[in-house]
Amino acid sequence: IKAYRIQDKARAVGFDWEDRSDVWKKVKEELGELEEALEQGTQQEAEGEFGDFLFSLINTSRLYKLNPDNALESTNQKFIRRFNYIEEQCKVTGRELQQMTLAEMDLLWDEAKSKGL
Incomplete structure (x- = not known):
């Protein structure tokens, strides 16, 4: 998954979460934003937030060394x-x-x- 490769490249230069609990906070934040966009936003806003949510889930898989494609x-x-x-x-x-x-x-x-x- 492209998002995995992007995040791995960012990690290689030090742009990464220091604590796994931070990634869970981000996932919850993105889920909240997605729910709000689905209820009150446009289709475009909802898709953007859905993408952000998926991106954060892929990042979680990377931090836990899970292959998102396989999963x-x-x-x-x-x-x-x-x-x-x-x-x-x-x-x-x-x-x-x-x-x-x-x-x-x-x-x-x-x-x-x-x-x-």
């Missing part, structure tokens, strides 16, 4: 497995997915999760 891909695959499970269970009942309520889909999601999918 996101892992979550993508987990979502796909669980959603596929919902689709398969829906077919077993002879129903269309669109006929299920969100509550029914959530139950199947939790079932997939409990099966380690």
Whole structure:
């Protein structure tokens, strides 16, 4: 992720958080600004704040030596497995997915999760 490389370059010249707790403060600050922009701002302002929030999360991953690409891909695959499970269970009942309520889909999601999918 480009943000990771940008932040790593800044770190190399000393432009970095001295304490990990500071990065969490920044994440919370950016989340608050995002919430405000989503409620009261324009689409452009909300996108800017969303970008700031993502950038701060990527910085957090860097500080904890987590690979954000790997983390996101892992979550993508987990979502796909669980959603596929919902689709398969829906077919077993002879129903269309669109006929299920969100509550029914959530139950199947939790079932997939409990099966380690």
